[in-house]
Amino acid sequence: MATTATASASWEELTLKVKWIGNEYTVRVCADDTVGELKRRICELTNVLPLRQKLLYPKLGSKLNDDSLFLSQLPLNSSLKMTMIGTTEEDLLVDPVESPEILDDLELPKDEAVDIKDMEVNKLKLNRRIHHFKIELQNSCRQGKKLLVLDIDYTLFDHRSTAENPLQLMRPYLHEFLTSVYSEYDIMIWSATSMKWIKVKMEQLGVLDNPNYKITALLDHMAMITVQTSSRGVFDCKPLGLIWAKFPEFYNASNTIMFDDLRRNFVMNPQNGLTIKPFRKAHANRDSDQELVKLTQYLLAIAELDDLSNLEHNNWELFTEDNTKRRRH
Incomplete structure (x- = not known):
């Protein structure tokens, strides 16, 4: 009692x-x-x-x-x-505020990761976020499509380097990647920054008005929740349950995958997260980074599966290699 x-x-x-x-x-x-x-x-x-x-x-x-x-x-x-x-931000004549860079990402034992999403206190926080937050659709959800949720910083864009043109900091093959996966996936962008700066970044990169694909929705830091863990204290994360609750007729745990360079961001949905290699030092790595090319192959290969949550997304490169070998034979 x-x-x-x-x-x-x-x-x-x-x-x-x-x-x-x-x-x-x-x-x-x-x-x-x-x-x-x-x-x-x-x-x-x-x-x-x-x-x-x-x-x-x-x-x-x-x-x-x-x-x-x-x-x-x-x-x-x-x-x-x-x-x-x-x-x-509208009243400031300076660059957007930057969050401290997280260098030591979350590495939780599998048992604790399961416990976090099942903790009653974290479920209640998610329910409150579902009640208070409204997702504004940029384009209609498409029946029968799976859902891809993408981070921005270090996933699609090197936000720490400087350049005269933002396109110089864009991850290589971004538009080719989005164009290819759009045939099978609705695409949402979720960043831990403000909505104003998400729109600025995406407009600068030509993502919001590209004729070859459409972005379904943009989510910012206001959609995140704070969770408690026994070993790593308190931190913010991106609960996919918010999207599933808002659009239950389109998206669920079986047809959703999230890319983020920080594992902590999908701690409420570890079975749906893929930790992408961070795109840093754009000027040095722009000519060699092939991450989105390889991930295009992975997403198209798994699109035919009924349940994406059964996959070990951390082993995505092995899955792609095996799938390539099977096609050759």
Whole structure:
């Protein structure tokens, strides 16, 4: 009973007041949310990105600077009023804010990876995201097509290098890749950045208006959730369950695959994730990178299968080699 009572308390909804440039906003969060999730909710109301926010409240001191801290660890109540300092991207005449680069990616034991997606607290966070987030379709979902979800940074684009023309930082064969797989897959782009900069990047690369393929939807950092792990603490990820819940007649675990250079991003759906080799140092690697050529072969080879979640996507190169040998014989 004590455990149940504790769990119920951690999921209790809190209503907080946040002041920003003379306006007061009502923010609803749960005790099992993190400070980072609180900032994401504030962003929904103000369009100030979490990384641009500084939250002030005398009684909490510097604790509001720790995005991984759970709200249940803070003395919060519904009468609390805090101040937010921050500026929207539209009001800044600088480049978009960059997240700290994640060099040490998540490596979880298989058993723990399964536990994460099955944890009740993480399921509840996903359900809340499904309830609050709306996916705006760029183009209609197509009946009978599988779904490919693509990251941007280091997957399609080297966002850390500099160049006079963004096309110099685009991963080789990007348009050929998207054109080929579009015959079998609907394509969604999901990045941990803001929607404004997703659109800017995709427009610069000529992805949004290409006549040979269409992008079904764009998802940004607001669609992500914060999950808890016993060994790696708290971090954000991209739960595919959000897409499946929004479009159940089109997409599910059996017909979806996600490419990302960070394994942590598909920790809620490890059976659907493929860790792509990061595309870094574009100027040095542009002439030798063949990742999208090889992955085109893999996606077309598995498109005929009924259930993609039964595959070991980490062994995708072996699958492609075996499939090539079978065709030769």
